[in-house]
Amino acid sequence: MSGGAAPRRVYADLLKAYGPRGWWPVTVSRRRGPVYRPGFQGRLSSRQRAEVCVGAILTQNAAWTNVVKALACLHAAGLRDLESLARCRSARLARLIRSSGYFRQKARKLKAFARHALARGPLERWLGGAPLPALREELLSLWGVGPETADSILLYAGGREAFVADAYTLRLGRRLGWFGEEAGYEEAQSFLIERLPRDARLYAEVHALIVEHAKRHCRAKPSCPGCPLKPRCHHGQETPRA
Numbered sequence: 369m370s371g372g373a374a375p376r377r378v379y380a381d382l383l384k385a386y387g388p389r390g391w392w393p394v395t396v397s398r399r400r401g402p403v404y405r406p407g408f409q410g411r412l413s414s415r416q417r418a419e420v421c422v423g424a425i426l427t428q429n430a431a432w433t434n435v436v437k438a439l440a441c442l443h444a445a446g447l448r449d450l451e452s453l454a455r456c457r458s459a460r461l462a463r464l465i466r467s468s469g470y471f472r473q474k475a476r477k478l479k480a481f482a483r484h485a486l487a488r489g490p491l492e493r494w495l496g497g498a499p500l501p502a503l504r505e506e507l508l509s510l511w512g513v514g515p516e517t518a519d520s521i522l523l524y525a526g527g528r529e530a531f532v533a534d535a536y537t538l539r540l541g542r543r544l545g546w547f548g549e550e551a552g553y554e555e556a557q558s559f560l561i562e563r564l565p566r567d568a569r570l571y572a573e574v575h576a577l578i579v580e581h582a583k584r585h586c587r588a589k590p591s592c593p594g595c596p597l598k599p600r601c602h603h604g605q606e607t608p609r610a
């Protein structure tokens with residue numbers, strides 16, 4: 369099965385309903401922690417790029433609020449760049465990121481990523497320079513980096529055209545009739561890439577809007593009344609009025 373509401377229309381409806389989300393949140397002022405910046409068009413600093421990569425690993429199986437706590441601990445300890453993360457002892461790093469869960473594993477993942485990235489040169493050049501498929505394969509070859517983490521790093525830290533087709537995307541896409549229940553990450557990603565203009569800023573916004581929508585309406589048990597996508601949604605049309 370494939371089809372349903374066109375992704376471009378869904379994007380327009382979600383943008384109208386929720387407004388631009390300003391992902392990925394990064395630290396602008398150390399007093400405030402990571403902030404969302406709707407409409408921001410500038411470039412990230414190298415520390416902010418590193419923070420996106422760290423956040424993409426820490427957010428695996430973790431609520432973002434707990435990731436923010438872990439980032440605050442890292443920053444308070446002076447670990448704001450890849451060099452200091454690579455140098456930090458694993459046990460200390462694990463203590464600092466405890467709030468994000470699976471903290472011993474994640475400490476290892478962070479160190480493995482930091483060491484690899486440092487060997488490849490400045491983040492902006494590494495993530496911005498290599499052909500996308502090869503770079504994605506390289507990221508996927510790192511311990512603890514799966515498709516969602518790799519694409520989050522590519523899209524939000526590197527500004528590359530890698531759509532993040534996470535569990536929220538799968539849930540929404542199945543309900544909208546974009547693909548079937550059996551679809552996985554790669555199929556959902558291909559579906560969207562084939563139907564959206566190839567534009568990293570657009571991908572960043574679409575993904576962020578889908579996450580927002582999944583939290584407000586398209587939850588595990590969907591709240592269809594009042595959903596901005598209901599007129600286009602197979603699942604929503606079958607749901608009785610509240």
Ligand code: SF4
Nearest residue numbers: 586592595598601604
């Ligand atoms: S109508 Fe219901 S199932 Fe469809 S997108 Fe909205 S919340 Fe999700």
